[in-house]
Amino acid sequence: MINKELYMKKPVFSGHESFACKSHWLKRGYDFVIAGNNFNDEDAVVRLGVGKNMVNSIKFWMRAFGLLNPEEGLTSLAYKLMDNENGYDPFFEDMGSLWLLHFNLINEDYATIYSSTFVDYHRQRNLIDKVKLQNFVKHLCFDGTSYKNLYNENTVKRDIGVLLHNYCSYSSGSIEESNMLLAPLNLIQETDSSMFIFNYDTRNLVPANIFLYALLVQFPDSKSISFESMKDLALIFCLTNNDLLSIVKQLCAKYPNQIIFSDVAGIKELQIRGNVSMDTILNNYYLNE
DSSP states (O other): OOOGGGTOOOOOOOSSTTOOOBTTHHHHHHHHHHTTOOTTSTTHHHHHTSOHHHHHHHHHHHHHTTSBOTTSOBOHHHHHHHOTTTOSOTTOOSHHHHHHHHHHHHHHOSSHHHHIIIIIITTTOSEEEHHHHHHHHHHHHTTTSTTGGGOOHHHHHHHHHHHHHHHOOOTTOOHHHHOBTTGGGOOEEESSSSEEEEOGGGGGGSOHHHHHHHHHHHSTTOSEEETGGGHHHHHHTTOOHHHHHHHHHHHHHHSTTTEEEEEETTEEEEEEOSOOOHHHHHHHHHHHO
């Protein structure tokens, strides 16, 4: 049996102050940092124009989305996306940017609940029962590890609520409830008061280049990637096996000399030939499409 502690880092289920990420917060946080401010400054509340708890929440989401490093400096992706003069999409008006942020939120694994839900839990079921998800997370992250004493029922329950709020457009119709950054992706739908589902109807909206970027992030040094090993990435984007095959074929058409898909004797794999950089992929998506 694999010892989970060998590869699991300390899980994080708090820090967002129970606020889901609003659509304008990341840009506000970027502008705040680029102006030389620090989230721990006494006047951060005034400069950001929000309450103290929201200051902490904006900082948390900047970290969770991989836009702020542990030293509270901006990451290269933050500059590429949000630079006021040369940023690809400073205000996240392109749906591809939301897919990119969704992937980064899970891949960064700073906010543990997202990878636990979209990958580990999702492998087993498409229906999201809040109670079952909480029990699953408890078992996944705490049973048999040194972190078991850190488990707090209310904290994890609250974190699951924030996750669902991030992805679901609530029915109240108020701006405060609907203005969540990732809600337009419609990746999770509410079926009743306690049940939710991963929504596979959005799968055809995933841009091929954004998927390729995610693939290169997860397999940075691989020249050959098996179809089987791409299935966790498919879970993140709510893609079926057929959807995954379709997007792979799109990539082969876009990059005929660099990306080859082979299916020999039932062994399916993606082969990357030559230099395909993540910067090139983002340039191709934002500047050429």
